[in-house]
Amino acid sequence: MSNKSSNGVCPVMHGGNTGSENSVTKWWPESLNLDILHQHDTRTNPMDNDFSYAKALEGLDYESVKSDVEATLKDSQDWWPADWGHYGGLMVRLAWHSAGSYRLGDGRGGAATGNIRFAPLNSWPDNASLDKARRLLWPVKKKYGNALSWADLIMLAGNMAYESMGFKTFGFAFGRQDIWGPEKDVYWGAENEWLAPSENRYNELEKPSTLENPLAAVHMGLIYVNPEGVNGEPDPAKTALHIRETFSRMAMNDEETAALTCGGHTVGKAHGMNKEANIGKEPEGCPVHAQGLGWENPDQAGKANKAFTSGIEGAWTKEPLKFDMGYFDYLFGYEWELTKSPAGAHQYQPVDMPESEKPLDPSDPNVKQMPMMTDADMAMKVDPIYNQICQKFMSDPEYFKDAFARAWFKLTHRDMGPRSNYYGPDVPSEDLIWQDPIPQGPSDYDVDALKAAIAESGLSNVELINTAWDSARTYRGSDKRGGANGARIRFAPQINWPANEPNRLQKVLSVLEPIAKQHGASVADTIVLAGGVGLENAITAAGMSINVPFLPGRGDALEEQTDKESFNVLQPLADGFRNFQLKEYAVSPEAMLLDKAQLLGLSAAEMTVLVGGMRVLGTNYNESEHGVFTSRVGQLTNDFFVNLTDMSMSWHPVADKSYELRDRRSGEVKYTATSVDLVFGSNSILRAYAEVYAQDDNQEKFVKDFVAAWSKIMNNDRFDIKAN
Known part of the structure; x- marks a missing residue:
């Protein structure tokens, strides 16, 4: 029986846009798609809000898991028979192809999230029949439940396969946390067909x-x-x-x-x-x-x-x-x-x-x-x-x-980040340079005394804020590399990156390093605390009093612990938060901002509040005035959003791909901007956030939200804290 009425229209109401092609972006394919910032929204996660995989691992019987995996390798099933009665080769391939999607350029792909369970990876031609390998492992996953992620189990199966076939592996670490939906906004190439030329x-x-x-x-x-x-x-x-x-x-x-x-x-x-x-x-x-x-x-x-x-x-x-x-x-x-x-x-x-x-x-x-x-x-x-x-x-x-x-x-651990993310009895004791090792930092020093010394250092708020931001912004959640911990901004290549304004950076470091030494603190902690000092000064200047949270304990990496070549990929080619772009690219500056925000783990709202705050603080690269929509530069106010949404003004493009904000009546130029600034007024979703922060009753909310987002950036790489 047909489910359509005589005029060809389905009589059943199903107004949800559930088809794969039914997206608003199909009408405007060039619009900025913010989905990548929310692809792993908490609503997709079936686990309880207080669930901690690190805590769950504490109760896992590691040896029993390994024993069960080894037994699975030798238990050939009629529905998918094993070569020579042993699934070793299949499980090696499963682990290899899970890890093998990792790419150094942006740290995406890899095995640390169990993403091979989802499209498109689960259906790549290269991954043919690996769906069978995962089904063979299901009884083990079912038995150990929440204490054993799919990501860990898949990698363990490859490791145990080698062990079962007579090879002594280097070690193994648990600690990979599953995602619960496809990473559909990761760019795997522009082709629309498998194995295109x-x-x-x-x-x-x-x-x-x-x-x-x-x-x-x-x-x-x-x-x-x-x-x-x-x-x-x-x-x-x-x-x-x-x-x-x-x-x-x-x-x-x-x-x-x-x-x-x-x-x-x-x-x-x-x-x-x-x-x-x-x-x-x-x-x-x-x-x-x-x-x-x-x-x-x-x-x-x-x-x-x-x-x-x-x-x-x-x-x-x-x-x-x-x-x-x-x-x-x-x-x-x-x-x-x-x-x-x-x-x-x-x-x-x-x-x-x-x-x-x-x-x-x-x-x-x-x-x-x-x-x-x-x-x-x-x-x-x-x-x-x-x-x-x-x-x-x-x-x-x-x-x-x-x-x-x-x-x-x-190969199987590259995207897990530092060893503080490793769990289990088989974690190797040797520090490997590709793990970006960082010694444990001191935390028993007098934070207030250090803070006072920074405040009296003579460095400006902008110098303090920018140095902290530049140190922390290298973090990328894709493979848990970069960040402020380790203070690798002191070494090549970071100290010479154009985005870090080398002259300013070296000036600030020459002041902060002796202060850190004098107070028994790490340089990494001192840089982050200094950024907080600058922010608190800017908040006070705006007529409020809000403390910027600070957690001591960061360590200072040694230069010989730094794989300089591998850090080149972390160089900012663009940083929309500071209105910086190294050169013109085929990708728009606002799209590059979105990509950076996703790697930093930001939501669209957090990205919005950070950009607006950084502009009025005057932290633009090379002191550019683009996007500084305020007459109170250096104060943490919501002026960026107030002026962006002010309809007594109009925006006009000018020759150098920048824009002018002019008074509608007089034609007077009030401010200038880049497309990164204006996207917060042109994109309907971002404008909705901008309007929230422009409201008369949300000045305090703006500052609190900015501080929360700032603290998130500063602590992105504090895995020692997150694990507790």
């Missing part, structure tokens, strides 16, 4: 470094490179160049890249025993009765040797359930010729390999199968740098094992 994201495909930032994969739907070759055309030498670029965007050097490739392919196999045309839709596109299990394979018939994932078919080693040097024995012990898998994918097979040296069929122990190598594997042999590293690994197997163990640990 690589040219779409390179300026010059022959120059891998021209890959669009911040992307770290060569195609939409892959985590790294195409295993069949660039654009699916085999050429190991060319593939090697793209491997080097994509892995560097994962924060991996050449040795780590080679170790991960060789160690990752030492176990398990690829699957391509069917034509892709015969395979069903991915999880997000499959019918409701499939219950989110995608990539239906009608020809699998309960056999592991009939599975399809990548289309490439075969094992890399003779004993795929054993971590050994077999990968090198195959790759360097034989010549390899280009062929195709049963699914039609490009791959390589060994020349003249005797039957006795071939691996067993994953389902039938009486049958031997031809092994394979991908174009990415052949790159390890063809590229002179990777070849040299592999020769070193082969000459010293223990060195290879250590290199892989460290690289695997880095």
Whole structure:
């Protein structure tokens, strides 16, 4: 029976815009979409408001969890049979592909949130059949409940898989907290089709470094490179160049890249025993009765040797359930010729390999199968740098094992932030430079005496506020890097960044560092406290008395604890809060403000109040007057919003992409602005917030909200406090 009336209109009322294309932004695609600031709103979180994952972990029986995961690895299910009766290779791939979406450019992706459970990652072609791996782990997740996040369980499964196959890992940390919805506003590329030609994201495909930032994969739907070759055309030498670029965007050097490739392919196999045309839709596109299990394979018939994932078919080693040097024995012990898998994918097979040296069929122990190598594997042999590293690994197997163990640990923990976020009995004691280590700072000094010394230092409020802001604004919640803790603003590259106004910064540091030493405080604490001193002065000048909260205990990192090269990605190219932009970009300044606000963990309202406050405080980069809509510069007032919403004024564009606020009657120019300033009046949502703060009864609310948002920025990286 049709659910429509005779005139074609559905008689059932369903006014909610529930379709994926039913968004107001479809009408105005160029409008500023604020959804990214609220994509993990508390209303999406099913946990109680007072739930703390760190507290829940205190009651977790770690050894029991590990034991249950190991048992799962060896319990082959009829509905998804294990290769050789062991899920080790599948769980390694699940963990690898969860972590492998991480990118250094903006810290997004990675495994720390369990985001592979949601679209688009759960349906990327590269992640085919990993939905089965998660379902296999469900009984473990169900048993331990809230004390074991999906994010931790997925990573633990990969670690335990290696342990179960004879490899001693470097360690493991619990502490990853799940999200409860897709990170739908993360930019994974502009393409509208899976595996679109690589040219779409390179300026010059022959120059891998021209890959669009911040992307770290060569195609939409892959985590790294195409295993069949660039654009699916085999050429190991060319593939090697793209491997080097994509892995560097994962924060991996050449040795780590080679170790991960060789160690990752030492176990398990690829699957391509069917034509892709015969395979069903991915999880997000499959019918409701499939219950989110995608990539239906009608020809699998309960056999592991009939599975399809990548289309490439075969094992890399003779004993795929054993971590050994077999990968090198195959790759360097034989010549390899280009062929195709049963699914039609490009791959390589060994020349003249005797039957006795071939691996067993994953389902039938009486049958031997031809092994394979991908174009990415052949790159390890063809590229002179990777070849040299592999020769070193082969000459010293223990060195290879250590290199892989460290690289695997880095891959699976890179986006967890500092070691204070690590929990469990297997956390390594060694501080690793990529963890951005920070010594514990003192907290037993006299804060009031330090505060008084700062107030008498002769530094201006603007100098104090800007230095604190510049120190803290590097934080990004995507991978929990940056921030004020550690006071790395004292070192290169940060001390020389244009956005930090090096002359002003060095002046302020030359005054604050001796004060910190004299009072037994860290420089990091002193910088943050100094910002609070400047704010309190500005609040007092505005006729109010509100204290800026301060929590001591930050430490000072040493220069040798700072991986300078990896900190380059934290350089502000734009900072709408201080009306700074290094140069003109294809992306609008207001869109870059939005991106920065999201990395800082701000809501739209918090972003609004901070911008308005920073303008009237006079904290603009290079003392620019754009957006300083007040005659009381230096006082924390709501004047920015009052004048922005004043209809006795009108705004007019001028030649240098700035704007003038003119009196409607006299034509007198009152103020100037950038598009970042004006978006708070033009965007309907931001204007609603601006109007709240412009109201006559909300001056005190404005100041309190500003202080709360400021304190949030200053404490973003205080994981030692958040864990308690």
